Amino acid sequence: MKINGKSIVRYAKSIYASVTIDKLEAVINELTAVNRLVCEKKHITGIFINPFFNTEDRVKALETIAGKLALADTTKRFLSMLIKSRAIKALPQIITILAALYRDGMKTANAVVATPIALNGEQVQNLKKALSHRLNKEVTIENVIDPTLIGGLIATVGNLVIDTSIKGQLRLLTESLTKE
Template sequence: MSVNAISKRYARALVEIGTEQKKVEQFADELDGILAAFSEEKNLRLVLTSPTFPFEKRSAILTEVAKKLKLSAPIRNFLGLLLEKGRLQVLPQIVAEYRRFADELSGILRAQVAAASALDEEQIKVIRAGLEKQTGKKVILDTKVNPELIGGLKAEIGGRVFDGSLSTQLKRIEDTLTKG
């Protein structure tokens, strides 16, 4: 089974549990916490995903990490299941899919917006409002600066790219002029 299919299956199951318990957002925060721990402590992730370490020791380590992070029982059980099934290395993909499913349930879309220079709060508010009007959903923006754009914006939302950057417009003009 592919990593994509595995991550979707586990994420969907966890979203269903979160929905039943009305803890979808709490679970997302807890999953983000465990991913942060894994990225800060590379050896932790390596030990927990390595089949060369005995399962009992990996399970004990995971239990201690869960206690330190104050993870809820459902998330502790979920991580234990991933460890038991040898799927802990897929956790980043599972978390990404979980966020996507949780956002769908909540009617939220996440958008990445790149601009040639930093955007102020008013500009962000106008962009968010425009994207919300376009999609009919609540939009959460992640903004970043990309000086290669020269000017304008480039937004990606729901797999669609809206490119209003000056560099793209100049490229189109160049293509038009060279084609005659």
């Protein structure tokens, strides 16, 4: 059964609304640990995706995992609900959306910054300060090296893309010349 995007967002929002913001990071970490375990151990993955196993078998497997990982009751109930509604396959997407909701609630954002060479500490701090000022949020920087960029950078924060690269400027120039 395929889970649509609206349902995934609804699941993420339901767990977000069920815990206080100060406990949400722990829930995200627990969900991530469960997801990592399920992805790394093929025999566990099989229990959750193989149609041979029924919901009761999956819930029992979850109880075993919850005991090993010492999961909080909120996390166990949420995972159990995902299993019963056949949405456990969407756990990675739910975690991604939940983490974005958490960052938004904490007034933080993660910026992925592509540059042709690694940024030094001072450059990272200056970029953090500029992005934080523009977004009115605390920003963390993830620097990704893109050797295809000649110079400048491309910063992506959620849906916002700031392209100051030479490659981007050349693309804009080409577009404006072809429109005339």
